[in-house]
Amino acid sequence: MFEAIVTLCASLEAGPCRDHLLPGYEAAEAAVCAAQLAETPPRTALAGLVSKGAPRCVPVGPALAMTEVAAGVFVHRGAIAEPDMDNRGDVSNLGFVIGETSVAVIDSGTARWMGEGTWRAIRAETDKPVSHVILTHMHPDHVFGASVFTDAGALALGHADLPRALIDRQANYLESLGRLMGAETMIGTEVIRLDQFVEGTAEIDLGGRVLQLETWPTAHTGTDLTVFDAGSGVLFAGDLVFDQHTPALDGSLLGWRAVMAELAEREVAGVVPGHGGPLLDWPVGAADMIRYLAVLEQDTRQALDAGARLGAAVETIAQEEAVHWELFDAYNPRNATVAFTELEWE
Structure with a gap:
């Protein structure tokens, strides 16, 4: 070929x-x-x-390695790591679903090269057109490979607030990733424009296969969107669900707890998290996330009640969770800072 x-x-x-x-x-x-x-x-x-x-x-x-987690549902599992020269940003999960007439891609990686690898993986499975690329939230490790698919004619979809969030942050994201991964890796990576904006719910028919898109109140971020494949019962949760990788709070702790409580009640065959997996049994797969967020809130409230200052509080909040997660020292202090700031003004 x-x-x-x-x-x-x-x-x-x-x-x-x-x-x-x-x-x-x-x-x-x-x-x-x-x-x-x-x-x-x-x-x-x-x-x-x-x-x-x-x-x-x-x-x-070369194509990105994919696991077929259900019939016609493929997932690439990124490394549990920070982006660097060695992994070239391959640090998050993405996937695609094949219908009778077309294919939808769900998230696209940190740079254009990951979108290219996904395109090749799709072409190894089918010659059906890629009709949609769906972005689950604003973080760069999920959105920056999408231009490959829009170049091929796919419609880009995401949360209605995603464009503004990317406009506000894209320059910093691109500069930071170029420094971490090298300018050659990032060259040609660009932020796409959405063709369709999701507010509440929407459906995509891939031909005998319907994907249900749903936006959520501010939780992991203010732009979270999930994709449910009704045919297989698989839910792509984006970064609303983490596995192994310490969760990253960039929205609302209380909002995230509420969303997780609702997701835990959903009857699904399995969940593709934004990191880890690639497919979690459900609802047992929600347990670690629910526990971590509960401890984060409990410890933050205790620090506030004790009159602790932010700098001291972040050294102690949720430390008991360190044994359960990777990259804990990189993410938990940030989470504690966001939680402290949110609950301080509750």
Whole structure:
């Protein structure tokens, strides 16, 4: 199999450069791929980048590893780690669902290369078009690979408040990830525009397979959205549910506790968390999250009642949970700070 790529550079003289997948030109023979390129020239212009040569056809590159957690439901499990040069941002879960007529992608990773790897994984399973890319919330490890799919004609969907949240943070996200992962890894990664905004609930029909989208009150973030595949009973929870990876509070502790209580009552076959898994039994899979958030609230209230200052409180809040989670020292102090600030003004 062959695919089309183009080399894009920040500068032709000094780089950095990266080969970008041009989706939709896959073919069994290089000549057929080249003929498609000639007939329908692709978009190769990205802001601030220049092409190093013309698009060309090469053997298909590496796909992201996927697990089929239910019939037609595939999940890539990211590492439990912070983004760095070695993992290139492969630190969150994403997946896709195949219907009778089309495919929907759910989350897209930290950089364009992850969207490209997902595209190749889809093409290894089906030649059906990718009709939708659904973003579960605003954090960069879930949204920055989506341009591959919109380039191929997919509609982008997310919470109605997602565009504003990304506008407010995208520059900082891109700068930080470039520093952590390297400019070459991030080159060509861009924030897409949503085509459809979800307020409350919505449905997507992939042909004999309906996905139910639902937005939530402020919890993990203010832009949380879940995707339920009615055919398999699998719920993509985004970062409303963490497994192994310490939860990251960027919204409301009380809101998150309320959402988790509601999710725990849902009758689903399994839950794909934003990190860990890749598929959790339910509701037993909610237990660790519910316990952690309860301890976080309890300890924060005790610190406030004792008159503790924020700096001292974050050193003690939820410390008993350290043995249960990875990356605890990176995330728990932030969670304690957000919880303290929220409950202080309750």
